[in-house]
Amino acid sequence: MPAQHRHAPADPVTDASHAQGHSHAQGHGHAQGHGHGHAGPVLPAAPAAGDLPGSASSVPQTAPRQSRAGSRPGTRPGIRRRPGGSAPAPSDAAVWTRGLTKQYGQRRVVDQLDLLIPAGALSGFVGPNGAGKSTTLRMLLGLVRPSAGSARVLGEPVSTPDRYLGRTGAMIEGPTFHPGLSARRNLEQLALLRGVGTRASGARRSQRGRRARWERIDEVLHQVGLTSRADDRFGSYSLGMKQRLGIAAALLPRPRLLILDEPTNGLDPAGIREIRTLLRDIAGTGMTIFVSSHLLSEVEQICDHLVMIRSGRMLFQGHVADLLAAEDPRILMVPERDDDAVRLAGILGSAGLRIEIEMTDEARSVPTLVERHPVVVAHAPGGLAADINRLAMRAGITLRSIRTHRPNLEETFLKATGDVDGDLTMRGGAT
Amino acid sequence: MINAFRAEWVPLLRRRFLVGTLAAVSAVAALGAVLTIFSAGRTDFDGDPVTVSMLAVPAGIAEGLESVTILLGVVALSVTAAALAGEYSRGTLRTQLIAQPHRLRLLGGKALALALFVVLVVAVAAFVAVSLSFALAPVKGVPTDQWRSWAGMATIGRSLVNVSLGSLGYAVVGALAAVVLRSPAAAIAVGLAYALPVEMLVGRIYDPAGGWLPAHLMEIMAVGGTGHTTPWADAGLRVLAFCGVSALLTAVLFRRRDVTA
Numbered sequence: 001m002p003a004q005h006r007h008a009p010a011d012p013v014t015d016a017s018h019a020q021g022h023s024h025a026q027g028h029g030h031a032q033g034h035g036h037g038h039a040g041p042v043l044p045a046a047p048a049a050g051d052l053p054g055s056a057s058s059v060p061q062t063a064p065r066q067s068r069a070g071s072r073p074g075t076r077p078g079i080r081r082r083p084g085g086s087a088p089a090p091s092d093a094a095v096w097t098r099g100l101t102k103q104y105g106q107r108r109v110v111d112q113l114d115l116l117i118p119a120g121a122l123s124g125f126v127g128p129n130g131a132g133k134s135t136t137l138r139m140l141l142g143l144v145r146p147s148a149g150s151a152r153v154l155g156e157p158v159s160t161p162d163r164y165l166g167r168t169g170a171m172i173e174g175p176t177f178h179p180g181l182s183a184r185r186n187l188e189q190l191a192l193l194r195g196v197g198t199r200a201s202g203a204r205r206s207q208r209g210r211r212a213r214w215e216r217i218d219e220v221l222h223q224v225g226l227t228s229r230a231d232d233r234f235g236s237y238s239l240g241m242k243q244r245l246g247i248a249a250a251l252l253p254r255p256r257l258l259i260l261d262e263p264t265n266g267l268d269p270a271g272i273r274e275i276r277t278l279l280r281d282i283a284g285t286g287m288t289i290f291v292s293s294h295l296l297s298e299v300e301q302i303c304d305h306l307v308m309i310r311s312g313r314m315l316f317q318g319h320v321a322d323l324l325a326a327e328d329p330r331i332l333m334v335p336e337r338d339d340d341a342v343r344l345a346g347i348l349g350s351a352g353l354r355i356e357i358e359m360t361d362e363a364r365s366v367p368t369l370v371e372r373h374p375v376v377v378a379h380a381p382g383g384l385a386a387d388i389n390r391l392a393m394r395a396g397i398t399l400r401s402i403r404t405h406r407p408n409l410e411e412t413f414l415k416a417t418g419d420v421d422g423d424l425t426m427r428g429g430a431t
Numbered sequence: 432m433i434n435a436f437r438a439e440w441v442p443l444l445r446r447r448f449l450v451g452t453l454a455a456v457s458a459v460a461a462l463g464a465v466l467t468i469f470s471a472g473r474t475d476f477d478g479d480p481v482t483v484s485m486l487a488v489p490a491g492i493a494e495g496l497e498s499v500t501i502l503l504g505v506v507a508l509s510v511t512a513a514a515l516a517g518e519y520s521r522g523t524l525r526t527q528l529i530a531q532p533h534r535l536r537l538l539g540g541k542a543l544a545l546a547l548f549v550v551l552v553v554a555v556a557a558f559v560a561v562s563l564s565f566a567l568a569p570v571k572g573v574p575t576d577q578w579r580s581w582a583g584m585a586t587i588g589r590s591l592v593n594v595s596l597g598s599l600g601y602a603v604v605g606a607l608a609a610v611v612l613r614s615p616a617a618a619i620a621v622g623l624a625y626a627l628p629v630e631m632l633v634g635r636i637y638d639p640a641g642g643w644l645p646a647h648l649m650e651i652m653a654v655g656g657t658g659h660t661t662p663w664a665d666a667g668l669r670v671l672a673f674c675g676v677s678a679l680l681t682a683v684l685f686r687r688r689d690v691t692a
Contacts, residue, residue: 143689162533181441
């Protein structure tokens with residue numbers, strides 16, 4: 001099933017009411033915005049980092065639709081309180097955290113993170129290097145102890161990972177196996193640890209258990225396409241095969257939640273495509289997948305839900321479509337005669353559009369495809385391109401080119417994380 | 432814990448590791464047997480004379496094995512440190528902890544499997560040493576009648592137990608070094624550096640310390656207390672105390688530390 005069909009776009013009303021439970025994050029450094037985040041019809045303002053829709057300040061976070069059902073006055077829909085639990089968790093959240101923090105000495109690697117991954121979502125987890133993604137995932141898997149905050153995975157607190165890891169598969173920071181053992185033997189070790197086929201007692205039952213274990217190992221090897229190399233040493237595998245074995249290991253327990261950390265790291269385009277197809281297939285079974293990646297184009301293609309962090313803090317979480325819809329669309333024009341650029345800017349400016357002129361500069365390090373000509377940039381949706389063209393023609397200005405531009409996830413990410421300024425990104429992407 | 436125990440045998444039984452370890456202990460045991468038999472009529476390491484009649488007694492059958500207890504301890508320490516610290520440095524520990532989140536169960540299963548592995552390794556060493564001693568005894572004219580007696584067989588059994596206990600003591604040191612340092616090379620280097628030169632230096636400089644130095648006490652245990660002023664039982668109790676503290680430290684660190692590798 002295509003990823004975008006797996007979740008309906010978030011209902012703003014529902015999301016807003018649901019987001020009340022997320023107000024905890026407000027007041028932190030990243031919550032600077034005031035919830036505008038949406039472009040105006042003609043003059044959309046470029047959202048600043050932290051002002052993204054779904055950021056802690058303007059949360060239209062993904063609201064599980066079931067949570068609306070059965071709401072009663074005085075209760076928050078979809079919220080259940082657990083005895084002994086310090087915070088309520090939405091009943092259909094696969095992963096939920098409140099104020100999750102990890103601190104090493106004075107350095108906060110994860111800072112007051114409020115996550116909500118809906119059950120059944122294929123959720124991307126993005127952030128620059130050192131943003132705290134792996135540490136967050138490690139905390140969710142019980143490998144690292146949180147310094148503060150609370151977190152639940154599949155409804156269970158992370159302080160008792162044994163309660164949910166039996167239903168969770170994970171690959172953290174790449175596939176790690178014994179290089180001297182074959183894929184099958186490596187998986188057998190993990191299957192034994194997980195108790196696959198070991199609960200039987202007695203000789204015949206033990207044999208049945210062993211058969212069940214081997215069958216499960218064969219199944220996951222087949223699922224990731226490693227059957228033909230199953231008996232080769234792990235050390236002899238290509239990076240792509242290692243990644244696939246890592247995913248196979250994560251699939252061993254028939255998990256309800258799959259957590260993958262950079263599953264496409266170091267892969268060639270063919271390998272990336274293989275993993276993408278594999279993840280789509282797995283997601284089609286209804287499993288919740290939480291996948292961190294640097295490859296934003298991949299995330300944009302396969303994920304319907306997104307979590308974006310920087311310096312351990314939440315920048316955005318919600319539907320990918322919501323994030324991109326709120327981005328600043330632009331129309332880029334190159335007049336035939338350079339002298340007309342200022343005049344065109346004036347005409348469009350007097351029509352109420354926000355205009356910038358980008359003087360291309362060959363000394364700049366970022367390559368531009370529109371060389372040696374001024375580019376008039378109108379902050380306007382693509383639908384206005386024809387009107388703008390008519391305005392230019394009426395003024396006697398011939399356009400060498402006119403093109404619309406809507407930032408993709410990569411540009412949005414770079415802008416939000418502050419790695420590249422928006423204009424630079426826009427120019428690079430406006431080709 | 433039984434799952435962790437069974438799972439640990441998968442990497443322990445990988446061919447290269449198994450053949451390498453058994454070859455190493457066999458070589459060590461053979462060295463001990465050969466040097467012991469051929470030392471008849473000469474003096475030993477400490478300058479004491481070794482005679483054929485001394486070797487002909489029932490206890491003589493285990494002399495070859497007991498002469499290399501330190502080396503067997505080194506093997507036990509190295510195997511344990513490499514197995515445990517290797518899981519950290521390779522990153523396989525995090526995969527295993529996701530499969531078995533009960534850290535103490537995982538550690539317990541691993542420790543049990545490694546302990547059994549060490550005992551099996553010592554058994555192989557004993558087999559090689561005893562077999563070679565029988566094969567070489569006629570060369571130096573050492574009679575083996577008493578070796579074949581019940582007393583001789585009992586000596587082999589006792590020696591096997593003692594050497595195993597001594598080696599397990601080294602293994603506990605290896606486990607602690609592995610969990611503290613989380614690198615096989617560092618764990619083996621530090622473990623051996625402490626057990627061999629450091630203790631030897633301390634023992635030589637301040638003789639009474641010998642009765643309290645863990646590796647020295649393990650050596651006393653391994654050789655059944657023969658030739659040492661500290662009785663076997665005392666050495667055993669002290670080793671037990673040291674190992675208990677080490678095991679506790681190992682367990683606490685293993686359970687509480689973040690797995691960041």
